[in-house]
Amino acid sequence: MTALRLHNTASGRVEEFTPLEPGHVRMYTCGPTVHDYSHIGNFRTILFEDLLHRLLETQGYKVTHVRNLTDVEDRIIRKSQEQGVDIDVYTAEYIEAFFEDLATLRVRPAGVYPRATGHITEMVALIQRLAAGGHTYEVEGSHYFRIATFPKYGALARLDPTKLKTGARVDVDEYGKDDPRDFALWKARKPGEHFWDTPLGAGRPGWHIECSAMSMRYLGETFDIHTGGVDLIFPHHEDEIAQSEAATGKPFVRYWLHAAHLTDATGEKMSKRLKNFATVRDLLAEGVAPRAIRYALLTGAHYRKPLHFSSEMLVGADSSVRRLNEFAVRLQAPADPADPPADIRQRWDDALADNLNIEEAVGELFTWIRTFNTRLETGGVPPAERASAMAMLRYADQILDVIDFPGALDDAEVIRLIEERRAARAAGDFARSDEIRELLRQRGIQLDDTKDGTRWKRIT
RNA sequence: GGCGAGUUAGCCAAGUGGUAAGGCAGAGGUCUGCAAAACCUCCACCGCGGGUUCGAGUCCCGCACUCGCCUCCA
Structure with missing residues (x-):
């Protein structure tokens, strides 16, 4: 198996990947904030994570994958208040929708989907640990992380902390901070807001602390891979590193991977703010096939490059998927077990192992398919070779997951009709032949x- | 202003020193009772200007443009 090489945001370079524990990869992916339906830009990142998850599995690793759900946060609080319902009631609809969309896009399930509201205890314990180490301070019931106590701050994002713009977007409830760059670990209760009574006081967690607390709970204080969209590099992941490493004194994450954004046709980032986004359910309502959405988001571009999304690319993706499925049918392969041809499998593996270059992998696959189709055209391809080709298709589909493989025909009536049509055609009765086909x-x-x-x- | 990414055919894109993968769309052809699929052929002066080199989309310098991040957006 080709050695896997991944781009690590922490080093800015592509590095060979080796897990902390041989044969076992622990990865954490920043999940959705369930204040609304996730849009396809969010799912672009999720499909990148799905690709990584599946590739690790095909490389033989056991994968412990944690995808969190942020179910308490400013927007959730504001919107639930507007509707006059508790946050749990408010988020339930969007959590359900999120899992529906994951299933629609055939995203491999993570092992654990921890929710922030279910891990308040862990967060409080972590904040207390930071407090004991002198990394926090309290102002009017809110607890902040003092970044001056963490010299590495800014290393991941390559930002010079002294040059950060200050004041522009500081939240009104954070005016008490000693340093505007400090971030909230725990926010004091405000009237009408959902809150928890804890040793820290009544309130609710800040955003960043949940990911540190939950990842450490399920993956340990040092784990292999942490992913998300590029917009999370700063401040979210920077803050996670600060609070995690300040608490444990150990390296937090070994490989940071970040996906570039989905952009609209004009090249602008897709976001709810700009209203230039679509949800999975929007596309389904327009009649787009789920497989086309999956294929487009998965193979549309290398994950580190912005993907220009358009309806044209969905049409193209649908045609590409149809071609793959058509090839599976055309092979007419026997059910015998077989291994993929070594050369195409090697090219496929090499491309994906090179920092998940799925564009190149798919290019190799289609080149191989065309060559194979040409041979099928001339006839005489032995069954064993067709079985081997089918094995390759199944192998590739472990990653792509867009092919519906032809099964056996088990409907006696259908078999009888096909035979009747064959006889009709032989007799020149094309009217009956077309009737049966219809x-x-x-x-x-x-x-x-x-x-x-x-x-x-x-x-x- | 700081940091970073990018600019390859009508569209989406791979390619990091040796005369441009792949997909979609398009044109022509083969096959075919019809249909469908498939196959064949055609379709790129790699943003601009310098430089290094026997040779550059690929390295260096400059310029233009686009995009992202710079406190809670995947």
Whole structure:
């Protein structure tokens, strides 16, 4: 297996990946803030994480994957107050929708989906640990992290802390901070807000602390991979490093991976603020196939480059997926077990191992498919080779997951109709032949006549 | 202003020193009762200007433009 190389934001370089524990990868992905439906820009990052998760698995690693749900946060509080409901009631709808969308896009499930509201105890304990180390201070019931106590602050984002702009977007409830760059660990209770009674006082957690507390709980104080969108590098991940390493004295994360944004056709970042976004359910309502969305987001561009999203690319993705499925049908492969051809499998592995270059991997795959199709055209490809090609397709689909592999035809009526149509064609009765083809089409089966006989496939 | 990423065909994009992968769309052709699919052929002076080199999309310098981050946005 080709050695996996990944771009580490912490070093700014592509590095060979080795997990802390041989054979076992622990990864944490920053999940959604469930104040609204996640848009496809959010899912671009999630599909990148899905690619990473699946590739690690095909490389033989056991993967312990944690994806958190941020279910208490400023926007959630504001919107739930506007609706006059508790935050749990407010977020329930969006949490459910999030999991529906994950299933629609065939995202491999994480092992754990911890929720912030379910880990208040861990967060409080971590803040107390930081307090004991002299890294915090309290102002009017809110607790802040004093970044002056953490010299490495700014290293991940390559920001010089002394040059950070200050004052521009400081929240009104944080005027009491000693240094505007300090960040809130715990926010004092405000009238009407959901709060927890804790040894720190009544209030609610700041945003960053949840990821430190939950990742350490499920993955340990040092773990392998932490991912998210590039916008999380600062301040979110910078703050996570500060509060985690200040508390434990150990390295927090070994490899930081960040996905570039999805942009709209004009090249601008897709965001709710600009209202230039679409949700998965929006696209489904427009009749876009789930597989096309998955394929477009997964293979549209290298994860470190912005992906220019458009309806045209969805159309293209749908055609590409159809071509892959068509090839699976055309192979007419025997069910015998087989291994993928070594050369194409090697090219596929090499491309993905090179910092997840799925564009190149897919390019290799299509080149190979065309060559194979040409051989199928001339006929005489032995069953063993077709089985091997099918094995390659299945291997690639462990990552892509967009192919519906043809199963056996088990409907006696369908088999009888195909045979009747064959006889009708032989007799020149094309009216009956077309009638049967239409009949089967309505049952979701399409017939294709080839010089080797009639093929069938299910229409999706 | 600081830091970073980018600029490759109509569209999406790979390619990090040796005369430009792949997908989509388009044009022509082959096959075919029809349809579908497939196959073949065609379609790029790699943002601009210098430089290094036998040779540059690929390295260096400059310029233009785009985008991201700079306290709670994936």
